[in-house]
Amino acid sequence: MNILRDQSLQPYNTFGFIQSAEYFVELKNSDDTLAALEFCRKKNCQLTVIGDGSNLVVADNIPGLTVRMTNKCVDHHSDGNRQIVTVDAGLNWDTFVGMMVNAGAYGLENLSLIPGTVGAAPVQNIGAYGVEIANTILSVTCVDLDTQEICEMTVDDCGFSYRNSIFKQSSSIRGSAIRRGIHTPRYLITAVTFGLSDIFSPELSYEALLRFADQNALPAGNAAEIRALVIAVRQSKLPDPAALGNAGSFFKNPELTGEQARKFRASWPDAPCYPGGNGQYKIAAGWLIDQAGWRGFKEISGDVGVYDKQALVLVNHNSEHAEKLIKLAADIKSSVQEQFDITLEQEPRTIP
Numbered sequence: 625m626n627i628l629r630d631q632s633l634q635p636y637n638t639f640g641f642i643q644s645a646e647y648f649v650e651l652k653n654s655d656d657t658l659a660a661l662e663f664c665r666k667k668n669c670q671l672t673v674i675g676d677g678s679n680l681v682v683a684d685n686i687p688g689l690t691v692r693m694t695n696k697c698v699d700h701h702s703d704g705n706r707q708i709v710t711v712d713a714g715l716n717w718d719t720f721v722g723m724m725v726n727a728g729a730y731g732l733e734n735l736s737l738i739p740g741t742v743g744a745a746p747v748q749n750i751g752a753y754g755v756e757i758a759n760t761i762l763s764v765t766c767v768d769l770d771t772q773e774i775c776e777m778t779v780d781d782c783g784f785s786y787r788n789s790i791f792k793q794s795s796s797i798r799g800s801a802i803r804r805g806i807h808t809p810r811y812l813i814t815a816v817t818f819g820l821s822d823i824f825s826p827e828l829s830y831e832a833l834l835r836f837a838d839q840n841a842l843p844a845g846n847a848a849e850i851r852a853l854v855i856a857v858r859q860s861k862l863p864d865p866a867a868l869g870n871a872g873s874f875f876k877n878p879e880l881t882g883e884q885a886r887k888f889r890a891s892w893p894d895a896p897c898y899p900g901g902n903g904q905y906k907i908a909a910g911w912l913i914d915q916a917g918w919r920g921f922k923e924i925s926g927d928v929g930v931y932d933k934q935a936l937v938l939v940n941h942n943s944e945h946a947e948k949l950i951k952l953a954a955d956i957k958s959s960v961q962e963q964f965d966i967t968l969e970q971e972p973r974t975i976p
């Protein structure tokens with residue numbers, strides 16, 4: 625295990641900000657993980673976990689030890705009913721989805737091309753085009769940073785909901801040996817086990833997907849075709865972080881009660897509003913931001929702004945640090961609050 629000092633985090637930050645970690649280490653296996661925890665305990669320094677940095681705003685240099693899982697094994701077998709796949713946290717998510725489509729293990733194809741690692745995917749219960757990762761997870765293997773024990777969480781233990789899970793929460797037991805950053809969650813995910821189907825059943829309930837398929841004469845008859853369709857839609861709508869720094873959707877879609885949604889729709893009948901489960905309704909955050917006049921906005925220096933094809937995506941044109949982006953996000957939040965009396969919640973985590 626090679627602990628590096630003052631390591632740049634620019635490669636692990638899709639906004640492309642220039643930031644560094646006081647100490648940084650890649651964890652390939654459980655021995656590395658235990659050694660990293662021991663390092664933190666001895667130095668009494670805080671621990672921060674990152675993946676590919678596609679859902680992070682790194683606001684400053686990160687003190688203490690920053691770790692990143694790089695284990696990449698996949699174990700795949702059938703139990704007669706389902707394909708059981710255990711995959712290490714460090715594997716790239718989209719590489720994994722591609723492998724499963726090729727292997728005839730179905731259920732993840734709508735989640736194609738989401739950036740990031742397998743280990744980060746349960747953290748916000750990644751979702752797209754009518755599918756959430758929670759639909760296919762059987763269990764998550766993690767290290768409890770408070771007790772330093774390995775634990776196996778069943779899907780019910782994970783507390784999955786819309787862009788949320790127990791892995792986002794930062795509650796701590798007293799007397800924990802490891803100091804965690806204020807927002808660092810309690811569990812370090814080392815592997816995820818999925819139950820995938822060997823019978824292909826297309827999920828095409830998301831209207832925009834079918835519309836795009838029709839307009840572009842793209843077939844959607846098998847999993848490989850759905851994967852290709854999802855990739856094409858995403859590439860047409862979202863900026864490639866390699867060309868224009870971003871973290872995908874910057875705000876979650878606000879959830880309203882039935883009564884709140886009824887009042888909202890009375891004032892804004894054109895607003896996209898759809899059932900979100902548990903009697904709640906979701907309002908499209910991108911629509912709110914667009915209506916508030918932010919789509920295509922560029923901050924006065926031109927360094928950061930709002931993507932011109934999708935108001936939900938904040939972009940870094942030319943800024944070395946996150947300060948201006950954080951200010952822009954706060955301005956957008958206040959203007960939506962003022963105009964619609966709706967509070968937007970940021971999706972990417974800001975660290976430290």
Ligand SMILES: Cc1cc2nc3c(=O)[nH]c(=O)nc-3n(C[C@H](O)[C@H](O)[C@H](O)COP(=O)(O)OP(=O)(O)OC[C@H]3O[C@@H](n4cnc5c(N)ncnc54)[C@H](O)[C@@H]3O)c2cc1C
Nearest residue numbers: 673675676677678679739740741743744750751813871872
């Ligand atoms: C262009 C673009 C499009 C996107 N589209 C979508 C989308 O359609 N749907 C969607 O849900 N998200 C989307 N995202 C967000 C992002 O891709 C996902 O949230 C992804 O899972 C983040 O993975 P990561 O490895 O980059 O994690 P990071 O951004 O590095 O970390 C995210 C969080 O996970 C924690 N974390 C990372 N690894 C671990 C681990 N091993 N154990 C415990 N905690 C960990 C971090 O501490 C942090 O809190 C998009 C982002 C971009 C840039």
